[in-house]
Amino acid sequence: MTRDIVRIWTLIHKWASLICTAFLLMLCLTGLPLVFHDEIDRALNHAPNIVATPGQRLLNDDQVLDIALRARPGEVPLFMSFDVDRPVINVTTGPRADAPESLMHFAPIDQTSGRIVAATGAGGVMDVVLRIHKDMFLGLPGLLFLGVMGALFVAAIVSGLVIYTPFMRKIDFGTVRASRSTRLKWLDYHNLLGVVTAAWVTVVGLTGVINTLSEPILAVWRADQLAAMTAPYKDKPPPIRRSSIAAAIATAQAAAPGMRVQFVAFPGGAFSSKHHYAVFLQGATPATKRLPTPALVDAETGRLTAIRRMPWYAQGLLLSQPLHFGDYGGLPLKILWALLDIVTIIVTASGLYLWLSKKKAA
Template sequence: MSFRAWYAVHKWTSLVSTLFLLMLCVTGLPLIFSHEIAHLTGASVEPPALPAGHAGQANIDAIVADAQARRPNDLPQFLVAEADEPELVYVRMADRIDSEGLTAFYTYDARTGAFLSEYPLGQGFMDLMLRLHTDMYLGLGGTLFLGFTGLLLAASIVSGIYVYGPYMKKLRFGTVRRDRIARLKWLDQHNLLGMVTLVWLLVVGLTGTINALNRPIFAAWQATELAALAAPYRERPAVTGALAADAALRAARAAHPDKSLSFMAYPGNGFATPQHFVAFMNGNTPLTSKLLSIVMIDARTADIVASAEMPWYVSTLMLSQPLHFGDYGGMALKLLWALLDVLSIVVLWSGLVLWWKRRKVTAEQKLASLRGVPIAVAE
């Protein structure tokens, strides 16, 4: 491709995506620290200290019964756990077992069964940031559009490398011409910070695109692998009445003693079958804690009827989600992610400023200026 073509790709992919990418960087900054902010604001709670010598786990059925009593017209959809907080267990409630939305999200002490808190759904600053970052309040269409901007970002970065190449022939890498006109200083700073954040922007852009495919990816898994597991039981009637979630969870843990519960779907949910619980288990190492194995448990007998690993495309999604927010290396990586996020905001904003100031300059004039040929540009 010619310089003119690379310049056009860089210009238009940047212009189309920059405003949305700025929004994503600004909203993504607090989301990097979502866990810490949730605890600071009281949206999430710390597990209480127990007397020395206390051991054991609460009965899950008693926990679910308490959640059911709090919302008698709703149904439990999922039991949820966090690998880094084994003392807590969460119950997700909805108006229907197969509903995509939820009506309540309760936190319980997994050791005593005590109710601890109800997460404030659809409220507060963090909920606003999350919705803007994931779908701009536009549902799946908004999510897919933001995923597309991640691809535009990748095209902008690759073309930007080629456009930046001629500068490397004239200037030492990292040079900022502070003694020249303001526009050149802005350009040098934009190029320098763009190169510094290049790899990070590619990572978060591509992982953001993968994350935007969350629903289609799980829909594909439900239509293929889960449907195949459920096929032998298609003629059996759906289970009804009280369900022994505690026995099902104990069976899943016994089958995978080296793993922890991520979440368990109730029968009739889109992540389970009408006759089975499906427990999603993750490992106990930094890498395997992001990957899922599934255990299908008969809801009547608590017998395990199938176990399987998630397919590669679901594993790719599960690995990309924490990487997108720097949730692999503790606080140190989160701070690095935050710094790179701020630098990226500067890159995006300076790119807008440069376009506004030089929107009448052609690609040929820009190339001529890089070769040292003077051009006349209006301020």
């Protein structure tokens, strides 16, 4: 590798790192508690422990939906989701079918009693941390901006590996020249920790970039696959009367044996059409749980009209989300993710220190 090429890669590493450093530190610091979001949710959650006794008759989906709508007069159903560890159905309503998230109301309903209970999410501080990490409260512009920062971070990783290669010829791998100056010692720590965690930070960086593209990716899915699945209903007026939501869910499950319902999108929303219940089904394995399959059921007749797996680009997004937070291997993997996150903070902070100390010396 010629000296000019090394100089170019050094400039890429320097400026890519400097531009994204502040945002990378923010993402690492907010990402650390988000790795343990399930555990924090359970610790901060004060919802009652609801258990159905053997043989107890539970309220069905239609009865739960009726309770939710009576509690919110004038609103329409938007989504229905199902707790895995307790007999609770969550109904999201809003003033209209295309209501923004800020106008939605979330109601967890106990199937054993029909009462509206507390949600299992922690809310409060964790919601704020998630929004900061996700888009800095800026919506789509914030998402895309953090995506650019993530791309610069990946560029900094690749360029750092390139310029570390000739450095390796001078000293043994893992050498830390602790007896020399403080700056030289931290340079060795920065290089060593950066190389050791390079594979992990590349995966987390790339999945983070993919996650920032969630809204454009879902928009493409709606314009492409969802539009094709609902094309025969394009010019039909919305149904005046809707069929049973419980029957629609049963119809969808019958078409995909062995799968369970993840959530239901009601007619008129972004995940369905004006004429369909969109029943999203998921598998039982760690991978298939992350890959919902939408089944469209005619909201007027209750007839299944289409069922199709999500396209590759949507599957890539759905698989990158749990991989980004280490959210698929239990607590041991989360602890490993947290330790690597802390190492990344050290690498980032040491890089900033090296640049500031060099600038001061100059």
